[in-house]
Amino acid sequence: MSESIQAQRPASGVLPHELPASLRAAGLTNWTREPLDDAVDRRRRIIFPPAAALIGTPAIGYQGALLAEVGHPDTVFMMGDNPDLPKMPERPRLQDFFQLRFSKIAIRHLLQSARVARERGLDEKVIIACLLHDIAIAGLLSANHGYWGAQLVAPYVDEEVRWAIEKHEALRYFSDESVGYSYPEAYIDYFGPDYQPPAYVRREYEAARRHRWYMTSRLVTINDIYSFDPNVVVDFADFEDVVGRNFRQPREGLGFDGSPVAHMWRTMIWPNNFL
Ligand SMILES: [Fe+2]
Numbered sequence: 001m002s003e004s005i006q007a008q009r010p011a012s013g014v015l016p017h018e019l020p021a022s023l024r025a026a027g028l029t030n031w032t033r034e035p036l037d038d039a040v041d042r043r044r045r046i047i048f049p050p051a052a053a054l055i056g057t058p059a060i061g062y063q064g065a066l067l068a069e070v071g072h073p074d075t076v077f078m079m080g081d082n083p084d085l086p087k088m089p090e091r092p093r094l095q096d097f098f099q100l101r102f103s104k105i106a107i108r109h110l111l112q113s114a115r116v117a118r119e120r121g122l123d124e125k126v127i128i129a130c131l132l133h134d135i136a137i138a139g140l141l142s143a144n145h146g147y148w149g150a151q152l153v154a155p156y157v158d159e160e161v162r163w164a165i166e167k168h169e170a171l172r173y174f175s176d177e178s179v180g181y182s183y184p185e186a187y188i189d190y191f192g193p194d195y196q197p198p199a200y201v202r203r204e205y206e207a208a209r210r211h212r213w214y215m216t217s218r219l220v221t222i223n224d225i226y227s228f229d230p231n232v233v234v235d236f237a238d239f240e241d242v243v244g245r246n247f248r249q250p251r252e253g254l255g256f257d258g259s260p261v262a263h264m265w266r267t268m269i270w271p272n273n274f275l
Pocket residue numbers: 133134145146168169
């Protein structure tokens with residue numbers, strides 16, 4: 001992109017005239033932008049947030065008004081590359097999602113968890129599971145993140161790794177003093193001291209407890225820590241060898257290999273697409 005084009009682009013946020021006041025008041029202003037660069041054909045792109053982000057919030061009541069906005073000239077819904085996001089390579093690899101899509105806080109959490117697992121001399125299956133265990137939170141969805149995350153990586157990792165990622169979500173709620181795992185302090189802050197996981201989570205935990213791979217998933221929870229040494233900087237490159245041996249990157253790129261989960265990776269490449 002040339003400097004002159006870059007200079008024309010709004011630095012951040014949106015222009016005040018973009019949406020009716022009612023939508024701006026509902027906090028929807030930042031879901032539109034006034035594109036001034038060639039990447040979006042000089043049209044206004046409206047980002048229509050997904051139902052999963054709207055249901056249960058006041059913003060759901062504004063879907064109709066957002067839809068009506070495309071009635072204006074030169075206004076369309078966001079499809080393809082969002083100019084606010086770095087462009088992904090044609091054949092994205094795992095590291096591209098870490099570097100170009102995942103939030104800083106999520107990257108730090110995943111890298112630090114993997115680092116702790118490696119420092120403890122744990123098996124590479126555990127290290128890669130730690131590195132990947134919350135990628136759904138990092139790039140897709142938080143609710144049921146263990147299951148979404150396990151699905152995302154299923155075609156590319158050992159079945160034991162997939163299983164460990166899926167089950168870590170339920171195991172997090174239940175202590176195992178025999179290996180020094182206690183209910184997370186953070187969960188008391190997050191959910192309140194009286195929170196009880198629902199029955200289905202308990203059933204998942206009880207089944208996982210009896211499974212032959214229980215300890216692999218338990219080790220993910222043991223290394224799933226939130227307080228890190230701020231002086232330690234961990235880089236994805238530190239795990240290139242582990243990823244190389246334990247994550248089968250598809251030749252066509254994640255999102256384009258025709259696998260049953262390719263659409264989930266594409267959703268992370270183009271998270272703001274209307275369809
Ligand atoms: Fe998690």
